[in-house]
Amino acid sequence: MxxxxxxxxxxxxxxxxxxxxxxxxxxxxxxxxxxxxxxxxxxxxxxxxxxxxxxxxxxxxxxxxxxxxxxxxxxxxxxxxxxxxxxxxxxxxxxxxxxxxxxxxxxxxxxxxxxxxxxxxxxxxxxxxxxxxxxxxxxxxxxxxxxxxxxxxxxxxxxxxxxxxxxxxxxxxxxxxxxxxxxxxxxxxxxxxxxxxxxxxxxxxxxxxxxxxxxxxxxxxxxxxxxxxxxxVAGLRQLVGGDRTIEIEDYGFDDDELAALRALSGVSKVVTEEFGARIRATIRIHAQRPTTEDIRALLSNHATLALRERRTSLEDVYLDLVEEEAN
Amino acid sequence: MATPQGYGWSRGRSTLASIRLCVLQFVADPQWLIPSMIAPVIFGLVAFGLFANSGPNFLVYAILGAGMMSMWGQTLYGSGWATGQDRVWGTLEPTLQAPTPYLYVVLGRVLWNVVSGLIGGLIVYVVVVTVNGAAPTLPNPAEFALLFVFVMLTLASVGTLLAAVYVYTRFAGFIQNIGEFAFYVGTGCMFPVVLLPFWTNPIALLFPPTWALDALRYNGIPGYVGFSWGFGWDLVGAIATTAVYLGISTSVFRRVERQVLEKGSLGDY
Structure with a gap:
């Protein structure tokens, strides 16, 4: 048995x-x-x-x-x-x-x-x-x-x-x-x-x-x-939109730019938060593209743009899930 | 790693483990010296002064009064208090989570408290006899000694019930403190209950030590006037009430354990 x-x-x-x-x-x-x-x-x-x-x-x-x-x-x-x-x-x-x-x-x-x-x-x-x-x-x-x-x-x-x-x-x-x-x-x-x-x-x-x-x-x-x-852990990453995360940071993004980011193929979620005087947008990606270069090209008019890519962490997954449940 | 297949707790081993833990903590904690070693000396001296020249049997009155004063706290409240300490130390949860029913842990503590109470009684005896310069003459020393141990067991039976209250609620200490003095006077630890107002007697008779102490005085003090029904019925009453207390304790422990798991209050302190 x-x-x-x-x-x-x-x-x-x-x-x-x-x-x-x-x-x-x-x-x-x-x-x-x-x-x-x-x-x-x-x-x-x-x-x-x-x-x-x-x-x-x-x-x-x-x-x-x-x-x-x-x-x-x-x-x-x-x-x-x-x-x-x-x-x-x-x-x-x-x-x-x-x-x-x-x-x-x-x-x-x-x-x-x-x-x-x-x-x-x-x-x-x-x-x-x-x-x-x-x-x-x-x-x-x-x-x-x-x-x-x-x-x-x-x-x-x-x-x-x-x-x-x-x-x-x-x-x-x-x-x-x-x-x-x-x-x-x-x-x-x-x-x-x-x-x-x-x-x-x-x-x-x-x-x-x-x-x-x-x-x-x-x-x-x-x-x-x-x-x-x-x-x-891998399954949870997919659940919140993918195992790649690109974070971009600047003094502001307008609605059209955020909409363009969300419309990119491979992007499953874009979340923004205030970070001091700057705004941080966290982009969850479930495919090979877009890359950081693709994002930089899309936001080429941002002279002070900071950008970094990392693997979606369990902490990202956790915070997304807790936030979703709270909402 | 070995699996627990074939492991089995036993009542005897759990009770012995509990006694062993009590002894280890007693030895490790110097605060126990006060109630178990120093207090009996003081009680003995005070009782001797209090009862001196109050009659031909004053020595037995002094020994019993001081002895009970020393032992009742050790035996009765020690049993309940230890469970309260388990709450404070956070050891109640792991102990209850073990396969052994908690009743056997309490039983071990009660037995240890009986022994430590008897040590206190012995110290009182030695102090009073030393101050007096001579030992009292007891009509039936062997019977008296047996009854003495039995009185401890009646105290322990109440202590077991009190331990169940400690498992149930963290406020048991509050209940204990309120009842402490009333119980001490009401059960005749220092003075025979018949000296108290009559209305207190029916309440006092609900407690096994009341009957047992009266029987002990009948046995040890020639001409003692206690309850009118005399030594024999005192003994019957003591045995019956002790059995009822132990029976209730066993049943209450099972229910209390279930109730605290329902309430989720095991970790409160």
Whole structure:
């Protein structure tokens, strides 16, 4: 029988209700997720991107059994996240990261021993596994130091060590490199890649576009509780108008010039924005032409024109999608 | 990397892991010295002065009064408070996300708090006896010791229920602080409940320690006048209410765990 998808959700919603005030209470209702349909295959790194408040952490917590959905269904590794929790929890790991979430007064090794016992890691394997994960995250030398003496980066590594201690098939990583220095962030990304080589599926949320672009096989962009797009990085580039981008900048472009740019064959989108005293037009191109020379020829009367070509980045894709959803 | 196939948590191992964590944190955190080591000495000295020359059995009154004063906080509130700390430290989410039901983590804490409470009681005993220069004469020392441990378990049963409230809401500490003094006086930790206004008695009887403490005094103090129904029914009442509390706790924990997942308030602190 074929393996079930790592994650499969159908029309998943989550509504938060809260009350303010004591005598005269005011009820507020927030729709954090609005009908999420998502399938993630096993053995890959899946990236979930979205602005603050888009619902990324809510979705991560539902999938990792820390939150119940309001409606819809979610299956992780074939198990229902609401009714088959006892089967699912031993098979998944969750790394929420940050300064909290660890017992600071005791050392890293004891933190891991505690969780190894709660996860039922066999006694005979426990110490070996603890040594192995500490080594893997680069904390072997600091294993017997109290966690309160750890830097932010070391705590993050310990979070990850705890997440992989019991050998999960699927690991949820909620912004794993946030707040880390570049070296620690790079080491963390290297570790994530090595986990995938071992067959672990990764569900990653991040604000860093380059990180998602570098690591993820598929990416979903979540905005206002909905999946705005879900594809490979290349597919997402096509979705927003092509993988070539030419940016032009000057003290102004008239409507006829912008219309002429939009009419060029191969141009899928032209977006303008004020940039100080100048105007910047971003042109998305899905073909070999127009080239920068073609554009320069079209705007030959602009003596102060600045022009550059680059590959459409995931950040471009993300900003386009978020902007479209906002509009 | 090994997969978790075949891994399985066990109640006993999870409870032991929780006890071990408590011990490690106790040793690592010097603030615990105050309630567990220093406070019993002070309570013992104060109680000795308070009860001195108040009757032939003043020594037992002093030991019980100070002992309970020292232990009730350790055992009853320690159990709930630790869950509150889990919220503050952000360890509640990863702990609940583990396959072990949280109840067994709390059970480990409760058992540890019983032990640490007994250590506090022992310190009180040593202090009072040292100041007095002689140990009290107990009619049935072995029975008294057994009952003493049982009183701790009744306190722990209430603590377990309180821990469930801590899982449910970050405002549990507020509820605890409001009820702290009332509970302490109302269950007869320092003075027998029969000395309180009659209207307080039915409320006090809702709590297992009230019954257990009365039974303990009947056992340890010759001529003690407590509840009119006497030692035997005190014991029955203590066992019954403790069983009810533990039963409710087990059920409440399951519901509370479900409710916090519905509310999404696990990460609040």
């Amino acid at each position: 074929a393996d079930p998808p790592a994650i499969e959700t159908q029309r998943l919603t989550r509504v938060f209700e809260s009350r303010k005030g004591f005598l005269f209470t005011e009820k507020t209702r927030t729709e954090a997720l609005r009908g999420i349909d998502l399938t993630v295959e096993q053995g890959a790194i899946f990236g979930l991107l979205g602005p603050n408040g888009a619902g990324k952490t809510t979705l991560t917590k539902i999938l990792s059994t820390l939150l119940l959905p309001t409606s819809g269904s979610a299956h992780v590794l074939g198990y229902d996240v609401t009714t088959q929790v006892e089967h699912l929890r031993p098979r998944i790991g969750l790394v929420l990261g940050g300064e909290r979430g660890l017992y600071n007064r005791i050392n890293a090794r004891e933190n891991l021993r505690y969780f190894a016992d709660l996860y039922g890691v066999p006694r005979g394997e426990r110490e070996h596994r603890i040594d192995a994960v500490l080594d893997r995250v680069g904390l072997s030398d600091a294993a017997d130091r109290r966690v309160e003496e750890y830097s932010r980066g070391m705590k993050q590594k310990l979070h990850i060590a705890r997440g992989i201690l019991h050998g999960p098939e699927l690991l949820f990583l909620d912004e794993p490199t946030i707040g880390l220095d570049p070296k620690s962030a790079r080491e963390t990304r290297k570790l994530i890649r090595s986990l995938v080589s071992d067959g672990v599926t990764i569900f990653l949320t991040t604000h860093y576009m380059f990180e998602a672009e570098e690591l993820c096989h598929r990416i979903a962009v979540l905005t206002k509780g909905r999946i705005a797009a879900h594809d490979t």
